[in-house]
Amino acid sequence: MQDIRNIAIIAHVDHGKTTLVDRILHQVKLFRDNQDMGELILDSNDLERERGITILAKNVSVRYKGVKINIIDTPGHSDFGGEVERVLNMADGVILLVDAFEGPMPQTRFVLQKAIALGLKPIVVVNKVDKPNCSPDEVHEAVFELMYSLDASEDQLDFQTLYGSSKQGWMSHGWQEPTQDISALLDTILEVIPPPEEKTGTLQMQISSLDYSSYLGRIAVGRITRGNIKMGMPVSVVKRNGSVARSVVKELYRFEGLGKEKVKTEISSGEICAVLGIENFEIGDTIADAELPEAMKPINVDEPTMSMLFTINNSPFFGKEGIYVTSRHIRDRLFKETEKNLAMRVEETGSPEKLLVYGRGILHISILVETMRREGYEFQLGQPQVIVKEKNGRKYEIKFSLEEAMEYIKGDEYVEVTPKSIRLRKILLEETERKRQKGQGNV
Numbered sequence: 216m217q218d219i220r221n222i223a224i225i226a227h228v229d230h231g232k233t234t235l236v237d238r239i240l241h242q243v244k245l246f247r248d249n250q251d252m253g254e255l256i257l258d259s260n261d262l263e264r265e266r267g268i269t270i271l272a273k274n275v276s277v278r279y280k281g282v283k284i285n286i287i288d289t290p291g292h293s294d295f296g297g298e299v300e301r302v303l304n305m306a307d308g309v310i311l312l313v314d315a316f317e318g319p320m321p322q323t324r325f326v327l328q329k330a331i332a333l334g335l336k337p338i339v340v341v342n343k344v345d346k347p348n349c350s351p352d353e354v355h356e357a358v359f360e361l362m363y364s365l366d367a368s369e370d371q372l373d374f375q376t377l378y379g380s381s382k383q384g385w386m387s388h389g390w391q392e393p394t395q396d397i398s399a400l401l402d403t404i405l406e407v408i409p410p411p412e413e414k415t416g417t418l419q420m421q422i423s424s425l426d427y428s429s430y431l432g433r434i435a436v437g438r439i440t441r442g443n444i445k446m447g448m449p450v451s452v453v454k455r456n457g458s459v460a461r462s463v464v465k466e467l468y469r470f471e472g473l474g475k476e477k478v479k480t481e482i483s484s485g486e487i488c489a490v491l492g493i494e495n496f497e498i499g500d501t502i503a504d505a506e507l508p509e510a511m512k513p514i515n516v517d518e519p520t521m522s523m524l525f526t527i528n529n530s531p532f533f534g535k536e537g538i539y540v541t542s543r544h545i546r547d548r549l550f551k552e553t554e555k556n557l558a559m560r561v562e563e564t565g566s567p568e569k570l571l572v573y574g575r576g577i578l579h580i581s582i583l584v585e586t587m588r589r590e591g592y593e594f595q596l597g598q599p600q601v602i603v604k605e606k607n608g609r610k611y612e613i614k615f616s617l618e619e620a621m622e623y624i625k626g627d628e629y630v631e632v633t634p635k636s637i638r639l640r641k642i643l644l645e646e647t648e649r650k651r652q653k654g655q656g657n658v
């Protein structure tokens with residue numbers, strides 16, 4: 216088996232994940248020296264470029280000192296937390312990036328918690344040490360405390376920390392000792408992230424992500440957890456509800472650089488690959504042995520927190536902006552979205568012209584609205600509604616589950632608790648986080 220490392224890069228929004236991936240791609244000389252790729256290479260779709268944020272998690276693969284490193288860049292905005300959750304199961308380790316000025320933020324906690332729970336080995340990168348008035352040492356301390364409070368194992372707590380600036384293109388073991396490049400980080404990855412465990416037996420590969428090609432159709436992406444996979448091999452697809460369908464692997468791809476490479480030989484456990492030819496699959500399904508299919512645990516995704524009504528445009532301006540205007544068009548498009556957008560749900564209402572779309576937040580839904588508008592759909596929108604759930608006679612908004620909310624409340628005097636709702640005030644929470652970094656808080 217070839218030497219592999221699978222890592223995901225996680226952080227709060229804008230802490231510099233995609234910029235770090237740029238640096239890695241340049242360091243391993245994926246491009247010619249005179250080739251100008253611009254910045255944020257992985258933020259490749261139009262909306263990502265315009266907004267400067269990552270929306271979809273993406274895989275790239277580089278070779279460093281004879282080892283293949285599969286890297287998964289994840290989005291940091293909390294609305295796309297569902298993306299992070301499902302791709303983490305392809306990784307054996309994570310790079311937790313923290314801004315040297317801001318320190319750990321709410322989403323740092325959220326994504327780190329998921330990584331810790333999955334038993335992934337972390338490497339901490341205190342990024343943006345070029346910022347004036349930053350406090351890298353305190354940030355390092357705060358990350359340790361955060362990890363401790365999340366019940367990290369001893370091995371996880373024994374993490375290595377690198378300091379540096381993705382923007383300036385260097386990483387080092389000390390923030391006052393700038394280096395020329397990011398080899399310190401790449402060496403640390405080879406050293407501390409365990410190679411994937413080789414498991415022999417019947418095939419198991421959970422579909423964690425989906426790729427789409429206009430002429431090849433839907434492509435299933437995931438990590439082979441056990442056994443081998445090969446082109447032409449008959450397989451079973453086990454769905455969330457336990458039903459099994461037969462299928463055949465038509466084509467097989469491996470990630471290589473920014474693209475994919477067709478593979479005719481066998482790919483064995485530990486590698487991340489893309490499979491073509493599987494019909495009617497959903498994210499979370501298991502591709503398994505044809506004769507003895509064994510499903511993997513389904514992927515859990517957080518519940519939607521917000522809903523919005525999509526209706527056909529029945530105003531006098533009907534048909535002026537879009538080409539797809541009927542309820543059938545809108546309905547088909549919305550249901551298609553739920554196939555790849557795992558945290559999104561669409562519900563029928565009494566009327567065929569109205570559909571309720573549930574998402575993880577305003578940004579999550581608005582990205583869909585904007586994408587559809589650009590594709591030529593025309594529709595009307597209702598007011599966004601926060602979903603209120605009731606548990607033990609108490610009503611609460613589910614940006615966080617009640618259990619998660621309680622976690623925050625422990626020792627946090629800034630959370631407003633009323634008999635009817637537990638409202639987490641983001642601003643206050645961020646203030647406490649900041650105070651805590653300065654050693655004044657008690658979270």
Ligand SMILES: Nc1nc2c(ncn2[C@@H]2O[C@H](COP(=O)(O)OP(=O)(O)OP(=O)(O)O)[C@@H](O)[C@H]2O)c(=O)[nH]1
Nearest residue numbers: 228229230231232233234268269291343380381382
């Ligand atoms: N000063 C400074 N700015 C940085 C550094 N790294 C990234 N940035 C800037 O921070 C901003 C956000 O960087 P991104 O790489 O898009 O951050 P991200 O974590 O991928 O953001 P999301 O994917 O949206 O969560 C950009 O404007 C970068 O230029 C750094 O080391 N120093």
Ligand SMILES: [Mg+2]
Nearest residue numbers: 232233268269
């Ligand atoms: Mg990004």
